[in-house]
Amino acid sequence: MAVYVLRRILLLVPVLIGVSLVSFGLLQLVPGDPALILAGEEASEEVLIRIRQEYGLNRPLPVQFLSYLRHAVVGDLGISIQSRQPVATLLGQRYPFTLKLAFLAILVSATLGVVAGIVAATRRNSPLDLAALLGSLVGISLPIFWLGLLAILVFSVKLRWLPSGGAGTFAHLILPALVLGAASSAVIARTTRASMLEVLRQDYVRTARAKGLSDRLVVYRHALGNAMIPILTVFGLEFGYNLGGAVLTETVFSLPGVGRLIVEGIFARDYPVVQGALLIVATTFVLVNLLTDVAYAYFDPRIHYN
Amino acid sequence: MRRIVALWLGAILVVGGLGAIHSVVAQAPVAGGTLTFAAGADPDSLDPQNTQSNPGEQVNRMMYENLVRFNAKMQIEPGLAESWTQSADGLVWTFKLRKGVRFHDGTPFDAKAVKYFFDRVLGDEKPFKASLYTPFVQGAQVVDDQTVRVTLKQPFAAFLFRLAHSAGGIVSPAAHQKWGKDLTLHPVGTGPFKFAEWVKSDRVMLERNDAYWGGRPLLDRVAVKTVREDSARVLMLEAGDADLILNIPPEDIPRLRKDPRFAVDSIATARALYVVINVKKKPFDDVRVRQALNLAVNREAIVKSLFQGNAEAISGIVAPLQNGFAKLPGYAFDPKKAKELLAQAGVPALKVKLWSPKGRYVKDFELAQAVQQDLAAVGVEAALTTMEWGAYLSATKTGPEQTDRELFLLGWSPSTGEAQWGMFPLLHSSQLAPKGDNRGFFVSKALDDAIDKATTATSEQTRLGALREAQQIVIKDAPAIFLISPNMIVGASKKVHGVVNLPLELTYLTEKSWKEK
Numbered sequence: 001m002a003v004y005v006l007r008r009i010l011l012l013v014p015v016l017i018g019v020s021l022v023s024f025g026l027l028q029l030v031p032g033d034p035a036l037i038l039a040g041e042e043a044s045e046e047v048l049i050r051i052r053q054e055y056g057l058n059r060p061l062p063v064q065f066l067s068y069l070r071h072a073v074v075g076d077l078g079i080s081i082q083s084r085q086p087v088a089t090l091l092g093q094r095y096p097f098t099l100k101l102a103f104l105a106i107l108v109s110a111t112l113g114v115v116a117g118i119v120a121a122t123r124r125n126s127p128l129d130l131a132a133l134l135g136s137l138v139g140i141s142l143p144i145f146w147l148g149l150l151a152i153l154v155f156s157v158k159l160r161w162l163p164s165g166g167a168g169t170f171a172h173l174i175l176p177a178l179v180l181g182a183a184s185s186a187v188i189a190r191t192t193r194a195s196m197l198e199v200l201r202q203d204y205v206r207t208a209r210a211k212g213l214s215d216r217l218v219v220y221r222h223a224l225g226n227a228m229i230p231i232l233t234v235f236g237l238e239f240g241y242n243l244g245g246a247v248l249t250e251t252v253f254s255l256p257g258v259g260r261l262i263v264e265g266i267f268a269r270d271y272p273v274v275q276g277a278l279l280i281v282a283t284t285f286v287l288v289n290l291l292t293d294v295a296y297a298y299f300d301p302r303i304h305y306n
Numbered sequence: 307m308r309r310i311v312a313l314w315l316g317a318i319l320v321v322g323g324l325g326a327i328h329s330v331v332a333q334a335p336v337a338g339g340t341l342t343f344a345a346g347a348d349p350d351s352l353d354p355q356n357t358q359s360n361p362g363e364q365v366n367r368m369m370y371e372n373l374v375r376f377n378a379k380m381q382i383e384p385g386l387a388e389s390w391t392q393s394a395d396g397l398v399w400t401f402k403l404r405k406g407v408r409f410h411d412g413t414p415f416d417a418k419a420v421k422y423f424f425d426r427v428l429g430d431e432k433p434f435k436a437s438l439y440t441p442f443v444q445g446a447q448v449v450d451d452q453t454v455r456v457t458l459k460q461p462f463a464a465f466l467f468r469l470a471h472s473a474g475g476i477v478s479p480a481a482h483q484k485w486g487k488d489l490t491l492h493p494v495g496t497g498p499f500k501f502a503e504w505v506k507s508d509r510v511m512l513e514r515n516d517a518y519w520g521g522r523p524l525l526d527r528v529a530v531k532t533v534r535e536d537s538a539r540v541l542m543l544e545a546g547d548a549d550l551i552l553n554i555p556p557e558d559i560p561r562l563r564k565d566p567r568f569a570v571d572s573i574a575t576a577r578a579l580y581v582v583i584n585v586k587k588k589p590f591d592d593v594r595v596r597q598a599l600n601l602a603v604n605r606e607a608i609v610k611s612l613f614q615g616n617a618e619a620i621s622g623i624v625a626p627l628q629n630g631f632a633k634l635p636g637y638a639f640d641p642k643k644a645k646e647l648l649a650q651a652g653v654p655a656l657k658v659k660l661w662s663p664k665g666r667y668v669k670d671f672e673l674a675q676a677v678q679q680d681l682a683a684v685g686v687e688a689a690l691t692t693m694e695w696g697a698y699l700s701a702t703k704t705g706p707e708q709t710d711r712e713l714f715l716l717g718w719s720p721s722t723g724e725a726q727w728g729m730f731p732l733l734h735s736s737q738l739a740p741k742g743d744n745r746g747f748f749v750s751k752a753l754d755d756a757i758d759k760a761t762t763a764t765s766e767q768t769r770l771g772a773l774r775e776a777q778q779i780v781i782k783d784a785p786a787i788f789l790i791s792p793n794m795i796v797g798a799s800k801k802v803h804g805v806v807n808l809p810l811e812l813t814y815l816t817e818k819s820w821k822e823k
Contacts, residue, residue, distance in 0.1 A: 032696030036703065038350070040358030042721070042731065044437035045741045051434075082350060083506055084490055090506060149537055156545040164545040165538055166531060167508055254533040256508035264348075264507060269696055 001297070004305035008290045012283060019282040020072065023275050024065050027266075034081050034269035055081050068275065077279070078272035082265075087276035090261060095280060097167065098257040101180065101249075102242035104173055108181025109188050109238065114231065116185070117192020121200060122219055132189060139186025148179045148252035165254040176253045180246050184238040191234045195227040202226075228299040236292030243288065244281040333803075335820040340527040341802065343815070344539045344548040348507045348532040353490040354475030355426065355433035360811050363472035363721070365510050365530055367814040369410075370475030370495030373401055373420065374466050380576065380629050380723045380809055382466045386415065386476060386496065396461030396764035403452045407519045409478035410500040417448040422479040424456065431487075435473035438722070461762045463769040467629065467722040472812070498523040498817035507532055523817035524804075543568065543797055549821060550798045550805060552813055553668070556614055562797055569800050572616045572793045575809045576627040577719035578728070579667060580620075581660070581677060581787040582746040584713070586706045594651040596784035599713075600637035601644035602684040603787055608676050612669060616793040622781045623718070623729060624773075625791035627809040630725030630760070632774035636781055636788060644684040660688035661714035663698045668792045674715050677787065688713065705740045706747050713787070716745070721810055725773045726760050733757075733785060748785035 035051040036043075052058040056067065071078060077087035113136075120132035155175055156164035163172050199205065200223055208218045247259035258277055265273035297303045349362035354370050357363055375385040387401040407415040424446035427436045442465070444457040458465065468474065481494035493501045498520065499512035512528040531548065533539045536555045540562065542548040554562065554570065562568050581599075589595045605619035618626065621636020648654055658681075662674030671692055678688045693701060702714050720727035731737050735754050737744040753776055760772035781788075794811050804819035806812075 030697070031700055032694070033700045036699050037696050038358075039434045040350075041699070041718075041743055042358065042437070043434050044440075047432055047434050047437060050432045084351075084488055085506060093505065149541070152538065152541045152545070156547070157541055160545065164542045164547045165533060166547070167505075251534050252538055254508070254531065254535070254538060256505060260507060260534075267694070267696060 001294075001305055005290065005294065008286075008293075012286055015286055016279055016282060017069070019278055020069060020275060021065070023278045024068065024271075027269070027271050027274060028061060030266070030269070032269050034271065037269055038081060051081075068272075072276075072279070077276035080265075080270055080273045082268045082270045082273070087272050090273060091258070091276060091280055094256055094258045094261050094277075097255065098243060098246075098259070101173060101176055101246065101255065101257060102239060104177035105180035105184065105242050105246070106235065106239045108177055109183075109185035110235065111185075112181065113185035113188025114192050116189040117231075118196055118219065118224070120189070120193040121196035122215075124197065129193075132193070136186040136189040139182055139189075142183070143248075144179060144183045144246075145248050145252055147182065148176070148249060151175050151179050152252070165252070167254075167256055172253075172255075176246075176249050176255060179252075180242060180249045184242070187238065188231065188234055192227070192231050195230045196223060199223045199227040225299055229296060232292055232295050232299065236288050240285045240288045243284045333822070335524055335803065335818070336823060337522075337524045337820065338526055339821045339823070340529055341525050341550065341815060341819065341821050342529045342531060342548045343550040343813075344531045344533040344542050345552050345813075346532075346534060346536070346539070349504075349510060349530075351490040352493040352501070352504065352510070353433070353487075354477065354495075355435050355473055356487075356490060357472060358434055361532075363810075364812045364814045365512070366472055366475050366493070366495075367497070367808075367812060368499040368512055368528060368816075369493055369497045369501055370477065371497050372471075372474040372476065373403075373469045374474075376470050376723055376808060376810075378806070378808070380627060382470055385470070386420075390466075392764075394764075396463075396762075397458050399456045399458070399465065400449070401454045401456070403454065404519065405452060407496050408517055409481070409494050409496050410515060411478050411481055411494045413478045413480045413494075415476065415496050416451045417454045418451075419476060419479050420454045421446045421448050422482070423474075423476050426477075426482065427473075435471075438468050438471060438473055461764045463760060463763040463766075464722060464724050464726045467724045467727070471722045473721075499525075499528055499815070502527075518817055520817050524820040525815060528815055540797070543799065546799075549802045550796070550813070552794070552796055554795045554797045556616065556669070556795075559614075559616075559795065567800060569798050571796045571798075571807060573796065573807045573809065574618060574627055575719060575791060575794050575811050576625050576723055576728075577667075577717050577811065578620055578623055578625040578791055579670070579673065579715065579717040579789045580623055581674075581713050581715050581789065582702070583784070583786055584706075584709070584711050584746050585749075585785060586747045587710070587712050589651060589653045589656070590712065592651045593783060594647045595653060595656075596787075597637065598644040598647035598651070598684065599681065599686065599787050600784050601640045601647070602686065603637075603677055603680045603789065604639040605788075605790060606639065608673065609790055612672055612676055613790065613792065616795060617790040618793075620788050620791050622777045622788055623732065623786060624725045624777055624780075625719075625728070627723075627791070628720055628725045628728045629723055630728075630770060630773040632770075632777045634774075634777055634781055637784075641680075641684050648685065654685055656686045658686060658688050659710070659712040660690045661698070661702070661711060662690060662692050663695050663715065664692040666695045666698070667717045668795075670715060670717075673789060677715075677789070702745050703739045703743075705738075708740075714745070715789075719811060723810055725777070726757065726769075729753075729773075729776055729780065730757050730761065733780060746785055748783070750779060750783055753779045753783070 035048045039047050079086050116132040120129040152164045155162045162175050208222045250257040250260045262277045345361050347361045349365050350359045351357040351362050354366045372385045373387040374382050377383050388404050390401045427439045442462040444459045447455045478494040485492045498518045500515045502511040502513045504510045510530040514523045539551040540558045543551045562570050583590045609617045624631050662671050664671040678690050681688050731743045735749040739745045756772050756776035763769035801822035
């Protein structure tokens, strides 16, 4: 197991080099000139030349890429063309924030999604099942953008319970986490229901029931463990996406997360920021996937990694 | 009878209005509190000589001060300089500086600090805004602690306007020596508020400068928040999480206006919006075609229906609030005459490319759609395309050989507030793209001469006369389809007082701004 984990972590190196290359290439393909965006319409030609020189934008592309890589290897992600702040500092400010939001959101969606899924599966075709299915359908279909604005309207403007946006206290995170969590809980609820239904049909569940075990024990102990594998997969994916920055949620609630950093970086053609942020996101994704794989083995002892 | 009713209504309105003014006056300002101000974008920089966007400039205006400044009517008034004189040949300007002013870091503000400012913009560092000064400023000399002499290479009529530009904010020399280009992260000026914290993309926090020469500011703190989403800003105001918000979406204005807690101001700006015409492309080299395009557009209808009155039709490229604007007749809406002109030019039916940004200016894309419809009515079929702003900036700035652009919507707000800078960068033959901002490649000797004359005028009369002549030429030659000047829309809680809205689309607070408890 330890060897497996180590090998997966070592695999990060080629993944990150690949991500750097792709993100660098894509950014170069996007039309637009960072110097022009930075200096604005009134800037003179000399100023534009000065900026291109200062940030090395006038060097041949392979040279730019290799120089970026050489610095990135030792942890120097460069400085933001737009704000002059070191990219590492920017990520240091944003990433903990995104992490907190993603954790809270997955907590919300796990609780909501798994409970709704189990209830729906065990009371199949009942009004509760219908409600859960309908609820998750609505959850999947609603644009998160709209849901967020609606939540602000109800909880901040009308009821005055929670702040309408921005960062600072724990209270600022509640609405975004609920909205983000609600959206992914829909997917989790559907997966849980399907997976549970399949497991509940199996012989060992019938055996457990025949032994006279309580319904609760059968569902939560015997069935849920085996139903967990597909649910975990969805968990991992949703969590990974949230960690990569929930751009829409961050925008609606004016949260300074990684997602907005990337999007704003792209609009400003702030190459170092976008590349640095994508490296972090890629690393996170790989680690979350690894964690998911390890969790498989925990829930299903038949799975071994050698 | 109707007239009498109208008179009565008028009288009631006036009395009601006076009542409202009276109640405002009666309220004594209170000190203290934090004012939260939500803008749509993060400052690009907090180093005034390197700042080029409004979100940055308006924060800088609270921290830094200039030798001279604009009043609300865009006229020049004393700032850090109490008075000034100009030599007869217009080449030497002497400024008397205000006494007893200190920067936030304790450095005294004196003639040396002003000389340092000029040395910096003229020197090798080449800050972004240097080009506002380098073409005509020779250098500055310290006469005594309170007196600075600035020598120009050529007379320059708009010199004071250049100094009042946000880029003329005087920086503490000690801070610039210490931080260099990273001054943007450690701004130090003489203004009523000093820098506390900048969390990128989230907020800039400013604190009251107790040592401010104009008296202790009333507000303790100003929090400038970045809230990208238009509706989110409105919701923040309604929830009481923001006291002041910018760029309210037009559809939210009526609702906010009805709410007694809020005041919504629609303020005319110095910005002109127009569709540039690439005069190098046939048939746009023919002035009759360009005039026809101008005659085809119904500006009044655009102002009324698209902007609900929150804009003004413009007849040339200079908006009415630019100093030096001349009121001249433009192109009235006349589709019949437009068709005649097109027929005369041999292009009764025409297919053109029309480009527009989306989201850069208020309702920019909708404006382009309105133009598209009006053009269709005179037989000009425009294919409308939009691009993301960064790409748009580059695509509209390439040289004549690298482009097939024809018509493209742009806006210009001369941040010096005067008409020389409203025309020179856009239409002077020395400013052709890709080097400059003359993106439609318009060249006219007569216009160059008029602009040059206005540039170097030593008397106000000559300056205004030459600017008027230049505007006449621009209207006649029609290097663009002139459209509108949009208003800026600012919403605030009625508890907030003393907000400054400069027509340069800058909203900021001063030592006199305050907030009811």
